[in-house]
Amino acid sequence: MKRSFLLFFFLIIVLSVNAQRYMTKNGYIGFFSHTPMEDIQGDNNQVAGILDSSTGEIVFQALIRSFHFDRALLEEHFNENYLESDKFPKSSFKGKITNLSTVDFSKNGTYVVTVDGDLTIHDVTNKISTKGTVEIVTGGINASSKFDIVPEDYKISIPGVVRDKISKTMEVTVTMKYAPIANK
Amino acid sequence: MKPYVKIALFVVLFFAVSAILAALILYNKKHPDTAKSKPDFIITATALQKEFEDNEAKASARYINKILEVTGTILTVTPTDSTHLNISLKTGSDISSVICAFPAIGDPSKFKTGEEVTLRGECSGFLMDVLLKNCAMIMNRK
Numbered sequence: 001m002k003r004s005f006l007l008f009f010f011l012i013i014v015l016s017v018n019a020q021r022y023m024t025k026n027g028y029i030g031f032f033s034h035t036p037m038e039d040i041q042g043d044n045n046q047v048a049g050i051l052d053s054s055t056g057e058i059v060f061q062a063l064i065r066s067f068h069f070d071r072a073l074l075e076e077h078f079n080e081n082y083l084e085s086d087k088f089p090k091s092s093f094k095g096k097i098t099n100l101s102t103v104d105f106s107k108n109g110t111y112v113v114t115v116d117g118d119l120t121i122h123d124v125t126n127k128i129s130t131k132g133t134v135e136i137v138t139g140g141i142n143a144s145s146k147f148d149i150v151p152e153d154y155k156i157s158i159p160g161v162v163r164d165k166i167s168k169t170m171e172v173t174v175t176m177k178y179a180p181i182a183n184k
Numbered sequence: 185m186k187p188y189v190k191i192a193l194f195v196v197l198f199f200a201v202s203a204i205l206a207a208l209i210l211y212n213k214k215h216p217d218t219a220k221s222k223p224d225f226i227i228t229a230t231a232l233q234k235e236f237e238d239n240e241a242k243a244s245a246r247y248i249n250k251i252l253e254v255t256g257t258i259l260t261v262t263p264t265d266s267t268h269l270n271i272s273l274k275t276g277s278d279i280s281s282v283i284c285a286f287p288a289i290g291d292p293s294k295f296k297t298g299e300e301v302t303l304r305g306e307c308s309g310f311l312m313d314v315l316l317k318n319c320a321m322i323m324n325r326k
Contacts, residue, residue: 025272025283025311025312025313026262026264026270026283028264028265043268045264045265045268045270045285046270046283046285046308046311046315046317048311048312048313061311061312062311063308063309063310063311063315065248065249065308065309065315065317066285066308066309066315066317068285068287068317068318071211071212071213071214072213072214072215072216073210073211073213075215086248089244089309090311
């Protein structure tokens with residue numbers, strides 16, 4: 001009896017550790033476009049994200065209007081002309097860590113992971129695959145990745161007049177500091 | 185050179201220079217200083233979150249891109265990098281708050297969980313929380 005109780009207790013601990021979900025509402029996504037004429041940087045520090053360490057599932061959601069640019073006019077054009085944020089206010093990513101077995105979530109360390117998933121911007125969804133790092137730290141997980149996207153793949157049309165100022169591919173940076181979701 | 189040619193040249197030059205100046209000013213325009221801007225709405229964090237939760241479309245049409253002056257109790261203070269800071273305000277919901285992004289702020293330890301504050305920011309909409317950007321602290325009551 002005593003033993004089965006202990007086993008039960010042990011199982012609960014193992015399950016709750018394994019079925020751990022991590023979350024942030026202060027994640028970062030930035031993009032950078034470089035041309036000889038102009039560098040453009042957009043930053044968003046209000047990205048919501050969930051990482052499930054038992055399945056490797058990763059979900060992000062961001063508001064387009066939360067992207068911040070140094071110049072107000074750029075921010076206005078980004079929202080009104082390119083991303084049409086009144087029509088398509090949100091952008092999201094839903095994917096999975098494909099080499100989850102290589103990550104040991106129970107001890108601190110840094111791992112290189114591959115993430116496959118669907119990225120939705122401007123109401124257009126494309127498959128992406130990228131490498132990233134997952135760092136297990138005390139009290140959470142830091143995850144980051146860098147990949148390139150092509151605006152035209154998301155039906156974002158850039159007028160010829162400014163085409164030279166905006167690079168053909170944008171470098172996207174993702175940095176998340178997840179904290180465990182308290183089990184209730 | 186005939187006098188009317190001179191006048192015509194002068195007018196053309198004048199317009200060209202003003203157009204370039206206007207374009208440069210517009211191009212380099214900074215974001216409005218929310219600390220000094222007149223707010224479009226004055227509201228509590230609880231009421232703002234409830235409006236978005238009850239009817240997101242209606243609240244979005246009303247608040248997005250507007251300057252809001254929001255009063256609430258600090259729930260979390262999260263430095264997002266060396267210069268940026270997010271402060272979330274308590275609402276009536278357990279899972280949804282009002283998250284305010286501050287562009288550059290001196291010392292994050294100035295702000296403590298549980299303090300009542302009034303701040304201004306531009307509303308960007310609703311994700312899981314109501315999001316404000318370009319925020320500035322107006323009042324910090326202990």
